[in-house]
Amino acid sequence: MRVLIVENQPDRLAMLAPALEAAGCVVAATLNSARSLDAQIQVLRPDVVIIATDSPDRDTLENICVANQGCPRPIVMFTGDGSTDSIRAAMQAGVTSYVVDGLDPVRLRPILDVAVSRFEAYQALHDQLEQTRLELSERKLIDQAKALLIKQTGASEPEVYREMRRAAMDRGLKLVDIARQILQKPT
C-alpha cells in the first residue's frame, strides 16, 4: 500500500513514517506543504493520503479531488480530538478514516486497510442507496401530486394521471418534474 503523507509537524512525522513502514506500507513521499501536492499525486498515485484535519493543505487536496477522477479518495485524517462523537460525525461526513494523535503504531496498518476497504464498500453502497432513494422519492411525489389533484378537482385517478403525463410529454419533462411543479417541491 502506497501512502502519501502531508504533514508539517516534524515530531508527528517522525512517529508516523517509521510506523507505517514497519506496518508494511510504502511511504511514497512526505510533503510538508501543498506546494507540489498535485504533481506528486499524479506521479506517485498513492492508495491513501494521510493529512491532519487542521492542515490548510486540505484545500489543495480538495481541488485535486474535484478536478481529477484519479484522486486517491481514501483520505485518512489525523486529529487531536479523540471523542467518539467527533469521530462518528467525521465518518458520516464522508471522511474515510479518522486517526487520533498518539495512536499505537501497531494499529496503523489495520486502520489503513479498513479505510481502503470501507471506502470501496461505502462507494458501492452509496451509489446504490442514492439510486433507490431517488426512485422511491420520485414515486412518492407523483402519488402525492395525483392525490392532490384528485382531491381538488374530483377527477378520477386515471384522468389525473393522463393529464399529468400529457403535461410532461408536452414539455419534454419527466413525470416527477410535473409532480414537483404541482407540489411546489424544489429539486
Place this chain on the structure above:
Amino acid sequence: MSDTPTLPILQDPSKRDFMKKTTGLSVAAALMALVPPGVREGAWAAGTDGLEKTDVTFGIIPLTDCAPIVIAHEKGFFKKYGLNSSVSKEASWANIRDKVSIGALDGAHMLAGMPIAATLGIGATPKPTITAFSMDLNGNGITVSNELYERMVAADPVAMKQRPTTAVALKKVIDADKAAGKEAMTFAMVFPVSTHNYELRYWLASAGINPDKDIRLIVIPPPQMVANLQSKNIVGYCVGEPWNQRAVELGIGHALVTDYEIWKNNPEKVFGVNLEWAEKYPNTHKATIKALLEAAMWADKPENRKEVVQIISAKSYVNAPPDVVDNSMTGTWRYNRVEAPQPMPDFNVFYRYAANYPWLSHAAWYITQMYRWGQFDRPVDIRKTAATIYRPDIYRTVAREMNVPCPTGDWKTEGMNKNPWTLKAATQPIPMGPDTFFDGMTYDPAKLMAYLKGFKVSNAKVDMAALARLNG
C-alpha cells in the same frame, strides 16, 4: 426546451401560467388555491422568540471579510440577541465545510459557492447546506509577478494601459510560450468552488484563455500565496485581501485588477449553516442573522472602518499588519509600487446596496459557473436548486422584524446598471451600486441556458440538452 420566451417564475415562483397552459383550467384553478405565495415565510414568522440554543460557535478563515462575524462577536451584537458566541479560526475551507456538516460548528464564513457545492455534493458527501445571509460584496484581486507583468507590457503595451486591465496581453504571452514549446504557466486560487476561481477563470476566458488547457490552475491557501509568488512556484493568483496588497507592498507583484472591476458589486462570502441545524434551531438562526446584519451595518460605515481594521488584524483573526489590512478596508487600492493608492470606495461592501440579501439569482450564477467549468455534470433545475440553498425568505423575515429595508423579489439581472440606481422592488427603496461585467456581458436569470451558451470558452461536461429540458 429552449423555446419558452418568458419565464413567469422570475418574480412569482408559483408556476401558475405554466399549469394553466398544460393541464387545463380546472386543475390550474385547483392549484392556485393550493399554493398561495409566501407560505414558507409565514411558517418562519410564526415561530416563538425563544432561542433553542444560546451557546454557538462560528467558524472563520483569516481574511478581511470575516469582519461581520468578528464584529458581531467583539462589539456585542451576538450578545444583544441572546447568543453566547465563540469564534473559531479554521485552517481550511474544507475544514469549514466539514465542521458545519457534522455540527462541530454552528455556522461559518463561507465562500458563496460553498453551500451550493455542499448541497450538491461537489467535492464531498452531499449535505444540505443553506445561507440566508450574504456577508459582503467584492473584496478580491488578481495579482501577477513583476516578471509576468513586464512580459505582458512588452506583449501589448496598449492593452496594459487600459483599466480595468484585461487578459489580452496575457493571452499573447501564453501564445508566445506555446509557440516556443514552453510549459504552461501556473496560477493559483483558493478553493475549487471559490469566487476567486470563478473570477479568475472569467477574466482569463474573456480574453480567450482556457484556464484548464492554456495554464495550470492550482489551489494554495490564502496566507501562502505571497510566499509562493515570491519563490516563483506560481506567476499569479486570485485571492482576497490583504494578500494582493501584501505582494504590492513587498514589491514582488502587480495587483492587475480587482474583482470589483471584473463584476461590479459581485457577491463574495456568505454565512452558511447546515439545513438540519437551521430547521432544529430556527430562532437561534434568526437571532444570528439579526446580529450579523447589525454588525454589517456598523462595519459598513466609513467612520467605523479604522476600528474594524484594529479588531480584525489581531492575531486571533486575520493576523496581518494593520496597515496592510487598512488599504482595502478604508477604500483604497494600490495596483503597484509606482502608482499612489487609488480610491476604491466599494472594494469592501458589507451592508449598502442590499449586500446582505441572498439573491437567488446569485446562487444561480454560481451554478452556471460550476457547469461551465465542468465541476458539476448532473442536470438540475438551476432556479429551483438555488431556492433550496439560498434562503431570502428567512432574510426577509428577519429584516421585517428589525424594520430594515429589504428587497421583495428574489431575482435580479446583472450587467444592466452602469451607474448607481434605486431598487424599487423593496420594502423601502434601496440605493444600489452598478452591476456591470467588465466584458459587457449581461446575466438574466430567466434565460440561464442562453447565458451558459453565450460563453466562448467553456469546459462544460453536463448534457446540455438535458440541462435545457430542466431550465427552458
